[in-house]
Amino acid sequence: MIENRRSQPALWLVLLAAAGTFALTMGTRQTMGLFLSPINTSTGLGLGSISLAFAFGQLFWGLTQPFAGAVADRIGAGRVLLAGVLLVALGTFITPLMTSTVGLIFAIGVLSAGGAGMAGPAVLMAATTRLLPPGRSGLATGIVNAGGSFGQFVMAPIAAALMLGVGWVAALQIMGVIVLVCLPAAFLLRGNSLQAAPAGQKAVGTREAIGTALRTPSYLLLAAGFFVCGFHVAFLATHLPGVVDTCGLPPQWAGWSLAMIGLFNIIGSVGMGWAVGRWRMKSLLSLVYATRAVAVAVFLMAPKTGLVMLLFAAVMGLTFLSTVPPTAGLVARFFGPANMATLFGLVLMTHQVGGFLGAWLGGKVFEATGSYDWLWYADIVLAVGAALIHLPIKEAPQARAVAA
Incomplete structure (x- = not known):
């Protein structure tokens, strides 16, 4: 037992590896919106077609999460993270070379997004939950989640500066190379779910764990909110x-504005990671979604000045991904850590189905109406609905393991 503990990396090193990986992969993905207009000007494909490639990126990032999680649960997180980082770098680097919708879907929607999904929160948070003491898992997931926000805060101004300095093509390729910095994290976060099974028990099989989850109403409500x-x-x-x-x-x-979202999401994520150990997680989630609805409504009525835009971005940042720590916490509470990468990956997949619609419909609605107003109205209605459907969730643990 003593040898096992000594072989585990230090807490700060685990958090640095996981948060740093999420910072670079998420930061790169979240700044892609800055390149939408240059890509459109260069290719002449139209906003709707390019938005489709971005939308496929949202969808594929989610689709890879449960599969990447299942593989990480069985053969180890390190190999999955290694492959994911390399794919993000490759997809980002070749994006400027794509001149068709299919090519952009392949580079942005399959390679970059799929790689980011493999090196994404399902695998990273499951790895940290496995490597850290249970009492610190809530704050740890908040810190890892904040890493993605920090990446956005740092990478958005860098991307903008690179675009002005060397052009958008070289800027994207430089960002692809920067992602490779997080490759050493794959070694630090290696290991699989067998290490998470309590003594005298074995981890529930993937198929059985998924079946149990899909029969759990609280899990389904959580996925709908996500x-x-x-x-x-x-x-x-x-x-x-x-x-x-x-x-x-x-x-x-x-x-x-994108940087402001990233900066304040650091505050929101760490604060939420601290809060999940003190209040009911479902109540925190309801509060976040209700705050979004109010913020969007106020923004629509306010004058559109630079200060208003930054204030709106700050409020959105506080709620942007602060849903992740309580959502991951509820999945861990329902089913334990052994299959967390798989089950949290499934919830993330529903998140990205919503992401596909948000990215794609944004472009289609703007093309049809010349405004984003109808998307904002839909966002308010959906946020109010999400605030309400979390209230019936029961936070009691479900079946976690079977006797060996």
């Missing part, structure tokens, strides 16, 4: 630069 989160997050990440443009503001406000 669908709404994906719709909201993907719409903002993809189309906030377009929203800034329709408000008549200079382009630099788009980069700073």
Whole structure:
């Protein structure tokens, strides 16, 4: 037992590896909206077609999560993370070379998004939950989640500066190379779910765990709420630069608004990670979705100045991905850590189905109406619905393991 403990990496090193990986993969993906207009100008494909590629990216990022989680639960997180990081780098690097909708879907929607899904929160949070003491898992998931926000905060201004300095093509390729910095994390976070099974018990099989989850009403309600989160997050990440443009503001406000979302999401994520150990997680989730609905309604009625845009981005940042720690916490509470990568990956898949619709419909609605207003109205309705459907969730643990 003593040897086992000594062989485990230090807590700060685990958090640095997981949060750093999420920072680079998420930061790269969340700044792609800055390149939407240059890609459109270069290819002439139209906003709707390019938004489809971004939407497939949202969808494929989610579709890879449960499969990547299942593989990580069985053969180890390290190999999955290694493959994921390499795919993100490759997809980002070749994106400027794609001149068709199919090519953009392949680079952005399959390679980059699929790789980011493999090196995404399902695998990263399951790895940290397995490697850290249970009492610290809530705050740890908040810190890992904040890593993604920090990546957005840092990468958005870097991407904007690179676009001005070397052009959008070289900027994307440089960002693809930067992602490779997180390769060493694959070694630190290696290991599989067998290490998470309590003494004298074995982990429930993947098929049995999924079957149990799909028969659990609280799990299904949680997934439905996360669908709404994906719709909201993907719409903002993809189309906030377009929203800034329709408000008549200079382009630099788009980069700073995305950076503001990332900065305040760090606060929201860490704060939520601290809060999940003190209040009911379902109540925290209801509060987040209700806050989003109110914030969007106020933004629609407010004058569209630079200050208003930054304040709106700050509020959205506080709620942007602060849903992740309580959602991951509820999955772990329901079913334990052994199959968490798989089951949290399934919930993330519903998140990205919502993300597909948010990214794609944003472009289609704007093409049809010349405005994003109808997407904002839909976002308010969905946020209110998400706030309500979390209330019936029961936080009691479900079946976790079977006797060996």
